[in-house]
Amino acid sequence: MKTFYWLVKREFWEHRGGFFWAPVVTGGIFLLLNIMGIITAEVLGASHGIEIGASGGLKQVIAQMDAGDMSKVGLALDVAMYSAMGLLVVVLGFVVFFYCVGALYDDRRDRSILFWKSLPISDASTVLSKVVSATVLAPLIAVVVGIVVGMLQLLIVAITLSFHGIDVWQLLLLAHPFKLMFNLIGYIPLYVLWALPAVGWLLLCSAWARYKPIRWAVALPLTTGLLISWFGIMGLFNLPAAWFWRHIVQRSLLSVFPGSGSLFAGMPHRVSSLDGLHALDLGSTYQLLGSPELWLGVVVGAALLAGAIWFRRWRDDS
Amino acid sequence: MSAVITATGLGKRYKSALALDDVSFQIEPGRIVGLIGPNGAGKTTALKAILGLTDFSGELNVLGFDPRKQRDQLMGEVCFIADVAVLPRWIRVGEVVDFVAHVHPRFDRAKCEAFLARTKLTPDQRVRQMSKGMIVQLHLALVMAIDARLLILDEPTLGLDILYRKQFYQNLLEDYFDENKTIIVTTHQVEEVEHILTDLMFIRDGRIVLDADMDAVGERFIEVMVNADKADTARALKPLDERQVFGKSIFLFDGVGRDVLEPLGEIRRPSISDLFVATMKGTYA
Numbered sequence: 317m318k319t320f321y322w323l324v325k326r327e328f329w330e331h332r333g334g335f336f337w338a339p340v341v342t343g344g345i346f347l348l349l350n351i352m353g354i355i356t357a358e359v360l361g362a363s364h365g366i367e368i369g370a371s372g373g374l375k376q377v378i379a380q381m382d383a384g385d386m387s388k389v390g391l392a393l394d395v396a397m398y399s400a401m402g403l404l405v406v407v408l409g410f411v412v413f414f415y416c417v418g419a420l421y422d423d424r425r426d427r428s429i430l431f432w433k434s435l436p437i438s439d440a441s442t443v444l445s446k447v448v449s450a451t452v453l454a455p456l457i458a459v460v461v462g463i464v465v466g467m468l469q470l471l472i473v474a475i476t477l478s479f480h481g482i483d484v485w486q487l488l489l490l491a492h493p494f495k496l497m498f499n500l501i502g503y504i505p506l507y508v509l510w511a512l513p514a515v516g517w518l519l520l521c522s523a524w525a526r527y528k529p530i531r532w533a534v535a536l537p538l539t540t541g542l543l544i545s546w547f548g549i550m551g552l553f554n555l556p557a558a559w560f561w562r563h564i565v566q567r568s569l570l571s572v573f574p575g576s577g578s579l580f581a582g583m584p585h586r587v588s589s590l591d592g593l594h595a596l597d598l599g600s601t602y603q604l605l606g607s608p609e610l611w612l613g614v615v616v617g618a619a620l621l622a623g624a625i626w627f628r629r630w631r632d633d634s
Numbered sequence: 635m636s637a638v639i640t641a642t643g644l645g646k647r648y649k650s651a652l653a654l655d656d657v658s659f660q661i662e663p664g665r666i667v668g669l670i671g672p673n674g675a676g677k678t679t680a681l682k683a684i685l686g687l688t689d690f691s692g693e694l695n696v697l698g699f700d701p702r703k704q705r706d707q708l709m710g711e712v713c714f715i716a717d718v719a720v721l722p723r724w725i726r727v728g729e730v731v732d733f734v735a736h737v738h739p740r741f742d743r744a745k746c747e748a749f750l751a752r753t754k755l756t757p758d759q760r761v762r763q764m765s766k767g768m769i770v771q772l773h774l775a776l777v778m779a780i781d782a783r784l785l786i787l788d789e790p791t792l793g794l795d796i797l798y799r800k801q802f803y804q805n806l807l808e809d810y811f812d813e814n815k816t817i818i819v820t821t822h823q824v825e826e827v828e829h830i831l832t833d834l835m836f837i838r839d840g841r842i843v844l845d846a847d848m849d850a851v852g853e854r855f856i857e858v859m860v861n862a863d864k865a866d867t868a869r870a871l872k873p874l875d876e877r878q879v880f881g882k883s884i885f886l887f888d889g890v891g892r893d894v895l896e897p898l899g900e901i902r903r904p905s906i907s908d909l910f911v912a913t914m915k916g917t918y919a
Contacts, residue, residue, distance in 0.1 A: 317739045318736060322733055322736045323737075325733075326733055327730075329725065329726075329729055330722070330724050330725075423722065426722070426723060427718050427720045428722035428723070429714070430687075430714075431721050431773075432722075433709075434685075434688065434714045434716070435709060435734065435738055436707075436737070436738060436739070438705060438706045438708075439738055460849040629705075632682070632687060632689070
């Protein structure tokens, strides 16, 4: 267990840039763009003589809001916080993707694998430490950064409004940062399961390829998909192209993007109203556990990881 | 005491060539064995087999383990420096010491830090900022702090300047080696290791062509410096090698008695590099 902790820590040392700085910088840029937007609005507003809340109208509106309105304000604030997370999730997807492709290849290329292999560490724990780094550590850091950025975002909005004499601090209490945090962190175990086939596939390519694992990782499913579609167009063999694209290509490459499970797996209920945020509640997201697609993916992912461990043990090219 | 390594009929074939051809040998504890051979002779393959890094045919027992099946346990007792500059380039001195300290049960952190204190390395320094010589200092400090029974060095000083090379072997002898440890070293810089070796193994085209301890080597191989008038007599004794220096011929004999050779001229012990060159004649031809 101690060894495993240090193995994960080593991954963090090596990939501080992707795991930590990428979300921090993304969050920073997100906030900066927001501030720039607000300043633009202020400047344009001032030059056109528009003064928000000058007449105290907004204050009155706030004072007259009923419970239903209040919950909508809370929802809007939650959306503002989630929006920061949305961007981070995309960045996280890319970080995890490229991390997995290189995880078992880079040290073979620079031959430092010979150093790691001189230590009494099993190849299984090495590979599993990379799985945990990709599916638990990286998302956890992204979530923490996302929550901090989300809160700063709220703060910026509140400060801006308070320049206009509007006391919105009480409104901030309508947001649900803790529920949000709970939802996001709680999503990680589901992410581990959903991402497993992609992580397994990418790590397998990473452990197996002699050159440029990314070429194999991407080209193999894509070309196969194209071939199948092509045969389909010509009416040959009658292979289920759509099925292949959705269940093989997508699962092997795109599952590392958090939330792709809920998006692609065809969640039972689609929500269109403002209550849409409930789709992000764990109660909704975890309905994915009921889909055989998830569990099939887990089984396939485990098999791919077993392959990655085998290649890690026996690949002999350094 | 039982042997550290027992190899019986080791074989390994790569697509293009035979890397190990029915190799058998035994290495006892407390020895420093030089595994010497030309490029592509199978040295590294042999070491990889011992370390469980490659598959092979035949029987191999290293410290009681089968390196194919029990690699994880084996690596608790074995250390190796594959060659210079295999430490990951992104890691810092402090990080790598921390890491090894927590994953290796036989690592002595205080010892390692004492070794590092003798160098110019600082905890914040990254491997990518170091020269080759400094990387080897770091690697050696890590390895010497591990109480392993077998240390394997594959070209550990390749590309280092003479100061680092001398220091490397000096440290090994003074601060590391004792009768419970065994070292196997491969190198092309034979003259640097010849004074520390206790055993010598020559490997050529995947076969062991010489396997003897240094005393036996000294008795078996004799070099004689012969004047021109006695050169034909010497040639009749079937020398391994002949070369000319300052009008005299130097002959290298294998297994010819000292009493036979003494009348021919001045007798001396051949250097390992001369022995090596004579044994490997025609390898690249």
